[in-house]
Amino acid sequence: MSDIDVAATPPVGGMDHHVSVDPAAVEPRAAADGGPDMVQLLTPEGERIPHAEYDEIVDALSHDDLRGLYRDLVLVRRFDLEATSLQRQGELGLWASLLGQEAAQIGAGRAMRKQDHAFPGYREHGLAWARGLDPMRLIAMYRGVDKGAWDPAEFGFHSYTIVIGNQSLLGTGYAMGIQRDGAVGTGDDARDAAVIACMGDGATAQGDNNEAFVFAGVYNSPVVFFCQNNQWAISEPNARQTRAPIYKRADGFGFPGIRVDGNDVLASYAVTTAMLDRARSGDGPSLIEAFTYRMAAHTTSDDPTKYRISAEVEIWKLRDPIARYKRWLAHEGIADAEFFDAIEQEADELGEHVRAATVGMADPEVGDIFDQVYVEPHQQVADDKATFTAYQASFETAEGA
Numbered sequence: 001m002s003d004i005d006v007a008a009t010p011p012v013g014g015m016d017h018h019v020s021v022d023p024a025a026v027e028p029r030a031a032a033d034g035g036p037d038m039v040q041l042l043t044p045e046g047e048r049i050p051h052a053e054y055d056e057i058v059d060a061l062s063h064d065d066l067r068g069l070y071r072d073l074v075l076v077r078r079f080d081l082e083a084t085s086l087q088r089q090g091e092l093g094l095w096a097s098l099l100g101q102e103a104a105q106i107g108a109g110r111a112m113r114k115q116d117h118a119f120p121g122y123r124e125h126g127l128a129w130a131r132g133l134d135p136m137r138l139i140a141m142y143r144g145v146d147k148g149a150w151d152p153a154e155f156g157f158h159s160y161t162i163v164i165g166n167q168s169l170l171g172t173g174y175a176m177g178i179q180r181d182g183a184v185g186t187g188d189d190a191r192d193a194a195v196i197a198c199m200g201d202g203a204t205a206q207g208d209n210n211e212a213f214v215f216a217g218v219y220n221s222p223v224v225f226f227c228q229n230n231q232w233a234i235s236e237p238n239a240r241q242t243r244a245p246i247y248k249r250a251d252g253f254g255f256p257g258i259r260v261d262g263n264d265v266l267a268s269y270a271v272t273t274a275m276l277d278r279a280r281s282g283d284g285p286s287l288i289e290a291f292t293y294r295m296a297a298h299t300t301s302d303d304p305t306k307y308r309i310s311a312e313v314e315i316w317k318l319r320d321p322i323a324r325y326k327r328w329l330a331h332e333g334i335a336d337a338e339f340f341d342a343i344e345q346e347a348d349e350l351g352e353h354v355r356a357a358t359v360g361m362a363d364p365e366v367g368d369i370f371d372q373v374y375v376e377p378h379q380q381v382a383d384d385k386a387t388f389t390a391y392q393a394s395f396e397t398a399e400g401a
């Protein structure tokens with residue numbers, strides 16, 4: 001996205017009027033809290049807020065489950081930090097950090113059942129983790145040695161897709177397929193399935209996204225649109241994506257929209273569980289707006305100091321998803337210092353593993369890029385591969401000569 005300031009853009013065609021964004025008329029953005037409609041079960045201070053609708057879902061979690069969520073959050077954050085460092089050391093081509101969005105993704109990912117399917121963007125590392133994908137598969141893709149071609153059916157986790165808004169269409173289409181397979185509303189917990197379609201706040205401004213909402217709404221498809229509103233679409237703030245709060249846009253498409261504190265793992269888990277249950281039982285789609293914040297740069301190619309003030313980031317540090325959850329676990333006696341130390345140790349080991357495995361990753365063969373284009377062999381692709389491989393080999397010969 002460009003850095004163009006809409007309000008400062010010169011009038012089109014020399015006409016007298018121009019588009020302007022009245023700061024008072026749009027929702028206060030990044031520094032604001034999520035407002036009174038936001039479902040929050042844990043305050044940033046780690047205090048549990050009772051909730052008539054969602055307590056039951058959280059109360060059904062065992063202490064092991066609750067400790068497991070903490071482990072997920074910490075390990076995913078460590079993995080992400082390692083990946084960012086590896087990119088800085090020249091080991092990865094690019095990295096899109098999920099820093100700050102761990103709770104939104106782990107909550108949603110752990111709410112899924114085996115038979116459910118998720119359609120991710122490019123920073124859904126927490127969701128990938130919750131679906132059981134080896135994080136090294138993500139590293140391999142961002143290192144450029146693998147095309148990200150894991151088996152979506154094996155993990156219920158589809159390919160990373162950079163095309164913004166695309167996940168909504170893919171997810172809706174898949175959900176319509178699930179309906180046609182008769183795997184919705186049968187009452188069989190092992191059969192009824194639903195889809196999570198990921199999107200960012202920026203994606204809500206895409207035509208694709210809105211078209212998907214129409215289809216999902218009119219066909220009552222079992223899809224949960226999971227929008228991580230991290231307040232920014234590269235350098236463009238929320239105010240340039242929508243004048244209405246994102247969750248309220250679901251009203252216009254005829255399905256429920258809920259804003260949840262995306263930095264609260266319990267709330268994200270509870271709301272996603274409820275919406276997935278709803279979808280699996282045949283009651284149709286929903287939109288979850290997980291209100292969160294992208295703490296790091298958009299990707300390692302971006303410099304956020306060019307477009308946002310550090311005071312904003314400082315406010316969100318106080319809403320850190322891991323710190324509040326740790327406080328609550330400790331206060332409730334669900335986890336003790338020994339447990340937290342053990343997780344820290346595990347995170348160190350994961351970090352070491354990720355570094356060693358990345359550096360030790362074999363380079364692909366030069367012609368591999370032509371593979372997996374079609375299911376069946378294709379003459380044109382085979383010819384291109386032969387030509388390109390021979391061309392590359394000519395340099396080796398020249399160097400060797």
Ligand SMILES: Cc1ncc(C[n+]2csc(CCOP(=O)(O)OP(=O)(O)O)c2C)c(N)n1
Binds near residue numbers: 204230233294
């Ligand atoms: C269709 C399309 N248009 C533009 C882009 C360039 N682009 C990459 S990321 C991005 C911003 C997306 O913002 P958001 O949806 O909020 O997701 P976030 O990166 O914040 O997770 C854009 C515009 C793209 N990948 N696809």
Ligand SMILES: [Mg+2]
Binds near residue numbers: 201229230233
């Ligand atoms: Mg965003």
